[in-house]
Amino acid sequence: MSSFFGKASIDKEKTVVYYIVNGYILNGCIENGYTIGGAFLSRNNTFATEQLTDSAYYILLSLLTPRHGYGIMKYVEELTEGEVTIGPATLYTLIKKMQEAGYIVLGEGEDERRKTYTATEKGRTIIEGEINRRSRMVDHGKAAWKSATEGINHE
Amino acid sequence: MNRTGKTRYMSSMGLAFAEEKEMKKLGEMAEQGWLLESFAFLGYRLRKGEAQKLQYSLDVHELKPSEQNEYFELFEAGGWSHVCTQGKLHIFSAPPGTVPIYSDKNTMYEKYNRVIGVWRMLAAVFVIFSIVFHLIYRQIVEAQGITLLSNVFLVLATLCFALAVPSLMTFTAFLVRRRRFR
Numbered sequence: 001m002s003s004f005f006g007k008a009s010i011d012k013e014k015t016v017v018y019y020i021v022n023g024y025i026l027n028g029c030i031e032n033g034y035t036i037g038g039a040f041l042s043r044n045n046t047f048a049t050e051q052l053t054d055s056a057y058y059i060l061l062s063l064l065t066p067r068h069g070y071g072i073m074k075y076v077e078e079l080t081e082g083e084v085t086i087g088p089a090t091l092y093t094l095i096k097k098m099q100e101a102g103y104i105v106l107g108e109g110e111d112e113r114r115k116t117y118t119a120t121e122k123g124r125t126i127i128e129g130e131i132n133r134r135s136r137m138v139d140h141g142k143a144a145w146k147s148a149t150e151g152i153n154h155e
Numbered sequence: 156m157n158r159t160g161k162t163r164y165m166s167s168m169g170l171a172f173a174e175e176k177e178m179k180k181l182g183e184m185a186e187q188g189w190l191l192e193s194f195a196f197l198g199y200r201l202r203k204g205e206a207q208k209l210q211y212s213l214d215v216h217e218l219k220p221s222e223q224n225e226y227f228e229l230f231e232a233g234g235w236s237h238v239c240t241q242g243k244l245h246i247f248s249a250p251p252g253t254v255p256i257y258s259d260k261n262t263m264y265e266k267y268n269r270v271i272g273v274w275r276m277l278a279a280v281f282v283i284f285s286i287v288f289h290l291i292y293r294q295i296v297e298a299q300g301i302t303l304l305s306n307v308f309l310v311l312a313t314l315c316f317a318l319a320v321p322s323l324m325t326f327t328a329f330l331v332r333r334r335r336f337r
Contacts, residue, residue, distance in 0.1 A: 055259045069225065070232035087258035088233035089214045092226055093265055115225050 052130050056094050058084055060127045066107045066118040069095070098123070163189055166198040170213060170244070171274075171328035178211040181246075185209040191248065194241040209248045212256045215269050217243040230256065243269075260336045267333035274326040281319035288312035 052060065062075040069091060076086050095117060098104045103123035107116040119127065165184065167177055181191050181199065188206035191199055212235070218226055227237050235247035235256060247256060257263045292308035299305070 053259065053261050055262065069229040073233060085254045085258060087254050087256045088229040088235060089212075089216075089256035089266070090258045090262040091233075092216065092229050093262040114228075 050126055050129075051133070052126070054084070055086055055090055056098065057127070057130055057134070058086065059091065059094050060098065060103060060119055060123055060130075063104050063117050063119040063123070064127070066116045068114045068116045071116075161203045162192065163201045163203075164195055164198055165201055169325065169328075171270075171325045171332070174213055174332075178213060181211040182209055185211075185248070191238050191246060193239040194244070194246075208251050210251055210253070211238070211246055211248050214245045214247065214256055215243055215266050216245065217269070264333055264336035267329050267336070271326065271329045271333060274322060274329055278319060278322040278326045281315050281322050285312050285315035285319050288315060 058076045058080070059072055062072045062079070067075060069088075072091060073086055073088070076084055095104070099106070099117070102120055103126060104117045105120050107118045165180070167173075170177070177199075181201075184201055185191070185207055186209075188203060189201040190204040190207075190209075191211065192202040193200045216226065230237060230247050233256070234253040235249045238246045238248050240246075257266065288308050289312040292305055292312055295302065295305040295308060
């Protein structure tokens with residue numbers, strides 16, 4: 001009986017992921033308790049532009065090469081020179097979600113005890129888009145800053 | 156609080172209502188040499204040990220047996236020692252200054268979201284059943300007066316109501332908690 005329920009709930013989750021993957025992620029899904037995707041897709045976005053939260057962004061970046069859990073935490077800290085640190089509960093939550101969404105897969109680890117993860121093709125596409133989007137945001141910021149300070153100089 | 160030699164019991168108000176307060180209290184107890192050992196009925200069991208500065212954190216994750224190793228290893232790698240587990244509740248401890256187990260709001264929101272569904276359903280079931288049983292009770296009383304059957308429904312309605320109140324309170328507490336991380 002318990003295995004039956006276990007299976008049923010997994011299938012339900014899969015269906016939800018399937019919906020999200022196919023671009024139907026709406027705020028409504030999240031509000032109703034279907035939160036797959038909610039943790040790593042920015043909650044304020046209503047459309048299916050799959051924006052990553054900062055934590056998910058850094059985790060996915062670190063999985064461009066295969067890494068295990070500890071490796072992810074260490075790499076993110078090194079990459080950002082200690083500016084960003086990821087807590088283990090946040091990391092675990094996001095690994096599970098991204099795995100369910102097909103952004104990352106469990107690698108064939110040499111070491112059986114240590115699970116390694118790698119970004120999938122889909123994950124790579126997402127992260128590439130995200131790097132570009134964030135880069136454009138920086139450009140916008142700089143442009144706005146520049147025009148504002150130039151405006152002051154003219155007066 | 157009872158003391159029995161080397162162990163001691165600390166009561167819990169319920170994690171929905173006082174999670175932070177109780178985690179802080181556990182830290183204070185550790186400073187006095189009373190270290191958390193396990194969950195106990197409506198509380199915690201502490202054991203006498205070396206006094207130390209520790210912070211405690213609670214996580215909620217339903218783990219399949221195959222996921223347990225990975226989960227606990229992640230915490231270990233993050234500097235958090237696993238203390239005890241009951242169902243999907245896990246408590247970890249770490250020296251002060253360790254990176255918190257949750258480092259962003261979105262995943263903290265998720266943490267409470269994982270428990271809120273169960274309480275929403277429980278509260279709804281008890282509320283609905285207490286109303287339904289009460290209506291049945293009134294129907295019977297109107298039709299036949301007070302009988303054994305009407306009393307059975309009255310008891311059932313009262314029982315459901317008595318359970319609906321704490322479930323509603325817990326559900327609301329989690330709702331408020333989750334709201335902080337929106």
